[in-house]
Amino acid sequence: MSGSDALHRRGLMFILSSPSGAGKTTIARRLLAEDSEIMLSVSATTRPMRPGEVDGKDYHFVSREEFHRMVEEDEFYEWAEVFGQCYGTPKAHIRAGLKAGQDYLFDIDWQGTQQLYQKDQQDVVRVFLLPPSIDELSRRLTGRGTDSAEVIQARMDRAKAEISHWDGYDYVVVNDDIDACFAKVVQILEAERMRRQRQTGLIGFVRELLK
Numbered sequence: 001m002s003g004s005d006a007l008h009r010r011g012l013m014f015i016l017s018s019p020s021g022a023g024k025t026t027i028a029r030r031l032l033a034e035d036s037e038i039m040l041s042v043s044a045t046t047r048p049m050r051p052g053e054v055d056g057k058d059y060h061f062v063s064r065e066e067f068h069r070m071v072e073e074d075e076f077y078e079w080a081e082v083f084g085q086c087y088g089t090p091k092a093h094i095r096a097g098l099k100a101g102q103d104y105l106f107d108i109d110w111q112g113t114q115q116l117y118q119k120d121q122q123d124v125v126r127v128f129l130l131p132p133s134i135d136e137l138s139r140r141l142t143g144r145g146t147d148s149a150e151v152i153q154a155r156m157d158r159a160k161a162e163i164s165h166w167d168g169y170d171y172v173v174v175n176d177d178i179d180a181c182f183a184k185v186v187q188i189l190e191a192e193r194m195r196r197q198r199q200t201g202l203i204g205f206v207r208e209l210l211k
Ligand code: ADP
Pocket: 018, 019, 020, 021, 022, 023, 024, 025, 026, 027, 140, 141, 143, 144, 175, 176, 177, 178, 179, 181
């Protein structure tokens, strides 16, 4: 490893959004498996734990009272009520992680993206995935085999509304070939890590060079 690779840097918040079925989960899983410097942001929720879920890994499971206290005390970057349950991104843990150089992956929609960006523009990198065509999006949703025909139709109806928010992102990648798309997402992450303002160790390093 060269000297410059070891320089301390601030972590970043890497947001991946896409219309449902475009490949966000596939890309996110691969990124988490192959890149040891990024971890999934763990949200807090009031919904009951599902079988197989682990507190602190899948979510921080909290009571409604605790959640409301966290809202009151401004402990969330963003929060939302979904199907009657509350979900939010806790600030304190992520702030400390970012400072220590930890990157976080967010798998959130355009509204959550906007909220996060408003709270912390410097640390946020927004990436939007698009399907190569509407027909291919439909084929992927059907091929995934996880949803009924009604749910697939509802996702297709919502897809165009989600696509219309493409201009709220820093990067847009068309997910045609999965390997090519993944490579592009990795390139974005690598380049963003090298932004001067994230490389907090640079000042001392350059000072040494100039001695
Ligand atoms: P999302 O999380 O955006 O809803 P998924 O990652 O679940 O989407 O992908 C939807 C389906 O499409 C999955 O079955 C996945 O294997 C498949 N898929 C994802 N990317 C590609 C691709 N580039 N080419 C073909 N199939 C893909």
